[in-house]
Amino acid sequence: MIQSFDSLLQMMEAFPDEQTCIDHLTAIRWKNGAYCSHCGGTTVYHFSDKRTHKCGDCRQRFSIKVGTIFEDTKLPLRKWFIAIWLIASHKKGIASTQLAKDLKITQKSAWFVLHRLRYASRTQSFQAPLEGDVEVDETYVGGKAKNKHGGKSGKGSGVAGKAAVVGAVERGGSVVAKVVEHVNTETLEEFVDNTVSATVASISTDEHSAYRRLSMKYAHGVVHDTNKVFVDGNTHTQTIDGHWSQLKRQIIGI
Ligand SMILES: [Zn+2]
Numbered sequence: 001m002i003q004s005f006d007s008l009l010q011m012m013e014a015f016p017d018e019q020t021c022i023d024h025l026t027a028i029r030w031k032n033g034a035y036c037s038h039c040g041g042t043t044v045y046h047f048s049d050k051r052t053h054k055c056g057d058c059r060q061r062f063s064i065k066v067g068t069i070f071e072d073t074k075l076p077l078r079k080w081f082i083a084i085w086l087i088a089s090h091k092k093g094i095a096s097t098q099l100a101k102d103l104k105i106t107q108k109s110a111w112f113v114l115h116r117l118r119y120a121s122r123t124q125s126f127q128a129p130l131e132g133d134v135e136v137d138e139t140y141v142g143g144k145a146k147n148k149h150g151g152k153s154g155k156g157s158g159v160a161g162k163a164a165v166v167g168a169v170e171r172g173g174s175v176v177a178k179v180v181e182h183v184n185t186e187t188l189e190e191f192v193d194n195t196v197s198a199t200v201a202s203i204s205t206d207e208h209s210a211y212r213r214l215s216m217k218y219a220h221g222v223v224h225d226t227n228k229v230f231v232d233g234n235t236h237t238q239t240i241d242g243h244w245s246q247l248k249r250q251i252i253g254i
Contacts, residue, residue: 008085021077026064037066067174068126069116079103083113129197130170135204135240138166138183168195169240185210204235
C-alpha cells in the first residue's frame, strides 16, 4: 500500500492523474474497510464516478477527502502529493513562496498546504483538525466502569480489563477517538493538541482535573455534572455522550 519513490518524476508517473491519487488515498484510508466520514457508519454506497460515496446510515454524500487535511480546498490531490514530496525532500524546510511557485498556486494556498502538512506529520495521520465547537470526553469500553476517573490520581488504572478511550467531536462534524493508556493531564492534553485546530471556537469538557489546563490555550467550558448542571449555554458534552452510547451499543451488539 505504501509506495516509495526515488524521484519526483517517478512519483508523478505513478500518479498520472487525479483519479489515481483518489484511489491511493482511498486505499490508505479504507485499508480496514469503507466507513462514512460523517458518522463512521460502515454501510457505504459507491457512485460510478469513482469519487462520490453515500452513507447508508446518515444518508450523506461525501468524498474520500472529507474529514482529512485535504478537505476545504479546491486544490487537486496531485498537487498535495507533490507538496508532500517537496516538503519531505527539503529537510531544512521550504518557504511558502517557493512552494507557491513550484505548484503554481497562490501563496495563501501554499501557506495553508504547509500548515496542514506540518500538522499531518506531527499527528502521523491525514485526519483534519477539528474546528468550531468541540466536545472532549473519555470513557471506558469493555465493561462497567465503576469509577470513571480512576481515583484522585487521574489515572485509569482503577478500571481493570477495560480500555480507556478519549474522544473529541466537532459539533456537526467528525469524531476522533483514541485508545489511551492513561487519562492523565499529559495524555489528554496531547490528544487535544493533536486533534483540534489552534483556532477552535470552543472546547467543552467535564470537570475532570486533567482538562483544567486547557483553559490556558483554548476557550474552555466546563460542564459541572456534580451540580447537575449539564448544559450551560454553549458548554455541554451531549454530542460526545451520544457517540459514546452509540459506540457501546455497537460493541454490545457485536
Ligand atoms: Zn454516515
